[in-house]
Amino acid sequence: MRSTTTGTARLTKTHKLSAIGVTVAMSAAAVALAVTPGQADTPSIAAKPVAWTTTDLGAHDHIAQQSEKTAQQAKTATKAKTDAAAAKAKADAAAAKKKADAAAKAKSDKARADQQAASRSQARTPVKPAAPAKPAPAAPVKKAYADNLDGWIKESLDILKSKNIPATYDGIKRNVMRESTGNPRAINDWDINAANGVPSKGLLQIIDPTFKAYHVEGTSWDPYDPVANITASCNYAADKYGSMDNVNSAY
Incomplete structure (x- = not known):
């Protein structure tokens, strides 16, 4: 939480670097004015320090945060879009495989049904019953004669x-x-x-x-x-x- 007292706001690293840069630039300008040729007799004018308020620092911090948040949202959106595309591709591939498997099964079932139908309708050669076995001829009965x-x-x-x-x-x-x-x-x-x-x-x-x-x-x-x-x-x-x-x- 920031204090609203002038000159006592807590600065981020970025703000600190910016403030230092501004101070150095101001000091250099003051020195340049003091030693400009032809003006040696001109009395030097002391540069007045720039006053930074907590309001200016807060606006800068808010912009940085918004930029970071926007980048993160863009990254998240890109990932979500990529994941959705991958999921859709996977689902499409599974659906295509399922459809292909179903078509292959239907084709196989039809081929088997056609083969069975052809087999049932095929003319069958009637089985000729085996001829009954002929009885073996009876051995001739030898006529009995008296031994006289x-x-x-x-x-x-x-x-x-x-x-x-x-x-x-x-x-x-x-x-x-x-x-x-x-x-x-x-x-x-x-x-x-x-x-x-x-x-x-x-x-x-x-x-x-x-x-x-x-x-x-x-x-x-x-x-x-x-x-x-x-x-x-x-x-x-x-x-x-x-x-x-x-x-x-x-x-």
């Missing part, structure tokens, strides 16, 4: 029939009984064939060369085998006599 003359004749007749070789049960049995009396191991060791080293063998007394020549596929190669002996003998009789039924003696 009746069974041997019946099995031979089935084989002969499958080969289209004519013969009958009665024709076969009649010749078997005449040739071997039903003995599958019978052998003739006294006739001409025996003398030639090829005795007649088996149920229908067939020699080895004839048995081999008229052997029927699917039967044994043993001439003493009852079924093989009957089928080979019937095959030979059919070739030579038309059928075993036509044989009534040695053949």
Whole structure:
């Protein structure tokens, strides 16, 4: 707070420097007047000190303060404007990014929806049901035959029939009984064939060369085998006599 008494106001550094400058200037002027040539005899005039009032000093201080305040306000306004511009730029960038992200998501969602729609509408090849597995053919049931003359004749007749070789049960049995009396191991060791080293063998007394020549596929190669002996003998009789039924003696 300033005193209103003349000459006792508290000065700032700036005011003090200004006052000193004025005092020095006044003193120099007084000296100059005192020593001016041609006026040596003129009595010197003492300079009257300038009186400074607290009112003048206060006005000067107020101007300085106003200037400083204005500068500070300008600085604050500039900073506020810069901050506002930065905030707006940041907000604009965030809004642009959000918009771009939304557009990208919408595009991706549409592409995915289009792909799914295309997949659903795509023609599908009907699946052909697998054909039911065919059951494995049943193994043929082998017919059972009795292991005796009746069974041997019946099995031979089935084989002969499958080969289209004519013969009958009665024709076969009649010749078997005449040739071997039903003995599958019978052998003739006294006739001409025996003398030639090829005795007649088996149920229908067939020699080895004839048995081999008229052997029927699917039967044994043993001439003493009852079924093989009957089928080979019937095959030979059919070739030579038309059928075993036509044989009534040695053949």
